[in-house]
Amino acid sequence: xxxxxxxxxxxxxxxxxxxxxxxxxxxxxxxxxxxxxxxxxxxxxxxxxxxxxxxxxxxxxxxxxxxxxxxxxxxxxxxxxxxxxxxxxxxxxxxxxxxxxxxxxxxxxxxxxxxxxxxxxxxxxxxxxxxxxxxxxxxxxxxxxxxxxxxxxxxxxxxxxxxxxxxxxxxxxxxxxxxxxxxxxxxxxxxxxxxxxxxxxxxxxxxxxxxxxxxxxxxxxxxxxxxxx
Amino acid sequence: xxxxxxxxxxxxxxxxxxxxxxxxxxxxxxxxxxxxxxxxxxxxxxxxxxxxxxxxxxxxxxxxxxxxxxxxxxxxxxxxxxxxxxxxxxxxxxxxxxxxxxxxxxxxxxxxxxxxxxxxxxxxxxxxxxxxxxxxxxxxxxxxxxxxxxxxxxxxxxxxxxx
Numbered sequence: 001x002x003x004x005x006x007x008x009x010x011x012x013x014x015x016x017x018x019x020x021x022x023x024x025x026x027x028x029x030x031x032x033x034x035x036x037x038x039x040x041x042x043x044x045x046x047x048x049x050x051x052x053x054x055x056x057x058x059x060x061x062x063x064x065x066x067x068x069x070x071x072x073x074x075x076x077x078x079x080x081x082x083x084x085x086x087x088x089x090x091x092x093x094x095x096x097x098x099x100x101x102x103x104x105x106x107x108x109x110x111x112x113x114x115x116x117x118x119x120x121x122x123x124x125x126x127x128x129x130x131x132x133x134x135x136x137x138x139x140x141x142x143x144x145x146x147x148x149x150x151x152x153x154x155x156x157x158x159x160x161x162x163x164x165x166x167x168x169x170x171x172x173x174x175x176x177x178x179x180x181x182x183x184x185x186x187x188x189x190x191x192x193x194x195x196x197x198x199x200x201x202x203x204x205x206x207x208x209x210x211x212x213x214x215x216x217x218x219x220x221x222x223x224x225x226x227x228x229x
Numbered sequence: 230x231x232x233x234x235x236x237x238x239x240x241x242x243x244x245x246x247x248x249x250x251x252x253x254x255x256x257x258x259x260x261x262x263x264x265x266x267x268x269x270x271x272x273x274x275x276x277x278x279x280x281x282x283x284x285x286x287x288x289x290x291x292x293x294x295x296x297x298x299x300x301x302x303x304x305x306x307x308x309x310x311x312x313x314x315x316x317x318x319x320x321x322x323x324x325x326x327x328x329x330x331x332x333x334x335x336x337x338x339x340x341x342x343x344x345x346x347x348x349x350x351x352x353x354x355x356x357x358x359x360x361x362x363x364x365x366x367x368x369x370x371x372x373x374x375x376x377x378x379x380x381x382x383x384x385x386x387x388x389x390x391x392x
Binding site: 051 | 306319324327328331332338341342343344345348383384385
């Protein structure tokens with residue numbers, strides 16, 4: 001298997017959303033929401049574009065409060081976090097105004113894991129940071145995240161891009177295999193991979209790896225469905 | 230190493246309580262008193278140390294007046310950052326460090342795929358970070374070994390020596 005980042009329909013959508021929110025228009029918001037089921041490669045896509053864009057990425061923890069979020073954000077921005085929330089916001093604002101960058105926030109669902117308003121406050125704080133610093137933000141969450149965020153009208157109103165990560169279909173898997181593998185895969189093998197993996201990226205990778213292993217051992221030129229499990 | 234770094238290192242290593250005198254530093258580093266004074270003035274101006282006591286020494290006729298000056302370290306972390314070697318930014322090492330921090334446990338392929346590093350660069354970086362005690366493997370060795378980050382120094386990559 002080749003060591004490369006596979007460009008799929010989902011990652012292309014992610015990339016174009018990141019480009020669209022990185023605009024210089026005044027008065028146009030810069031928040032994108034990425035939603036999709038577990039195992040479709042949202043975090044890896046965020047990481048890849050975070051590295052190439054020089055973005056700051058933050059993973060949200062369960063039960064994360066406003067203060068905790070601000071402290072983590074300050075640390076990620078390379079400043080020694082202050083004790084007071086007010087001071088923390090000032091620090092973050094200063095860095096983001098001096099060196100604007102995209103903020104990628106992964107697992108935003110955790111803000112909604114508690115019944116209290118702790119998570120909502122944290123999200124509202126992020127919205128305020130976005131308004132003050134005009135920094136592009138990418139919020140990554142699971143499938144129902146857009147419905148959850150719709151409960152916060154002020155934040156929901158600022159989302160200009162919604163990217164849905166979808167399950168990979170047979171033609172997507174075929175495209176991925178052509179980018180990744182040095183072997184030829186039969187149509188039945190591609191069909192099997194799509195069916196067994198349920199269109200998720202991790203099982204797809206595992207199955208391609210297993211198929212290549214079998215092809216190496218049995219010196220196959222074309223891999224069929226019966227050659228691997 | 231330049232004078233600034235030698236003196237800064239001596240202050241941090243030899244005076245953990247943060248109090249030191251000009252004579253002590255000059256004697257310890259072997260740097261002339263006037264050059265030591267210059268460096269300490271720079272540190273004072275940057276708010277890293279503070280002059281807490283200045284007593285005039287016994288006057289020796291024919292020489293300019295001398296003082297016994299005692300300093301106090303105000304910000305150890307900032308002083309350490311001031312004397313740390315300056316690193317280039319937005320390099321392939323920065324990209325690899327970003328991936329390492331975000332993934333926490335990772336394999337060589339993660340750095341190749343996500344950070345766009347060459348296999349040899351990624352290998353060298355793994356070795357250097359391991360030597361520095363920043364990462365460690367989950368099992369002794371072999372292909373596909375998984376690594377974990379054990380010392381996260383923040384978004385700025387740690388300095389690793391080339392040797």
